[in-house]
Amino acid sequence: MKIDILSIFPEMFTGVLESSILKKASDKGAVEYNVTDFRDFASNKHKTVDDYPYGGGAGMVLKAQPIFDAVESLTASNKSLKPRVVLMCPQGERYTQKKAEELAKEEHLIFICGHYEGYDERIREHIVTDEISIGDYVLTGGELASMVIVDSVVRLLPDVLGKVESHEQDSFSTGLLEHPHYTRPSDFRGIKVPDVLLSGNHANIEKWRSKEMLRRTWERRPDLLESFSLTKEQEEWLKEFKKQDERY
Template identity: 65%
Template sequence: MRMDFLTLFPDMFPGVLCSSMLKQAEEKKAVSYHVHNIRDFSENKHKKTDDYPYGGGAGMVLTPQPVFDAASFAKAQNETSDARIILLCPQGKPFNQNAAEELAQEQHLVFVCGHYEGYDERIREHLITDEFSIGDFVLTGGELGSMVIADSVTRLLPGVLGNRESAKEDSFSNGLLEHPHYTRPADFRGWKVPEVLLSGHHENIAAWRREQSLQRTKQRRPDLLD
């Protein structure tokens, strides 16, 4: 998979993309990351990318020309498959595990990370294929949201996780929250690991985990059971 990030603040990305699992995924050639400064595509002599909104109002609006040109450049780097062009926006569809699994089937993702008061609506209408929000709150820009989605998608790519079954057992992957986990020691300050996990009886362990997932989901996210 190829991921392109269109941003006004490219320095925000190396710390995340060059660390932990995301770095390992790129080293394994499961994914490649490419960060582009939208200002580099501006035709304005001062590399300006925003302007006042028509009709008045607070804040500045991201102009369409540099965003369209940056996206065209990114798409041209992978002509073998169509790119999903993703806008990070509070008005977008809530991002969830199902969306991550869907995007993990693609070959090319392009993230548009805006700032200021918003985007020129023609970007949304004529360029974007998907709009996602990572929650009902507002951030200063789309960079953090794009990295959240990139992390969620990357870990689902073949060969990225050491254990292929890990992703299948994650919270939300089967519609439920994940069951509790325990490790050594079996007795820590008098708090003991449930006996069933020490029994070695795989069917009983699987049943216990399923029951715990149901209980935890009922207590914490009953909406998922609906």
């Protein structure tokens, strides 16, 4: 996969892309990163990428020309390959694991990180394929949001994590939150690991984990269950949880 990032603060990405899983993915050849300062594509001598909004109002607006030219330069060598061009924007669709899995199937992603009051609308209308928000709050710019998305996408690429199960059981990947985890020692300050995890009975362990995934989701994110199709067994577990809750 090729990932291009357009930003007027490219230095922000140095530590992120050269650390941890993102660096490992690059070293393995699973992904190629390129961060471009779209200020370099400004047509004026002062390298200005923003201007006052038509009609008045507070703040500055990113100009269409530098971003149009920057995106076109990134796609000029292979016009047959249509990249997904992602605009980081608080007005975009809220980011989810499902969206990460969708983007992970692409060959080329381009992220546009904005600043100031907003974008010239022609950028949205004629370049962008996706507008994404990572939450209902406002950041200074799109850089941090794009880092979040890049991380969540790259870890899904083949062989990046080593084992497919490493991400298949993540919270949200299954539609439920992940089950609790424990490691040695089995008894820490009198707090013991559940006996089932020490039993060696893998069928019982998987059943326990499945039940705990449902329990944790019901307790912490019940909204996720609104669109989740429960099995008969899970329906019985949910009834059990509700009865237990009524006792307190």
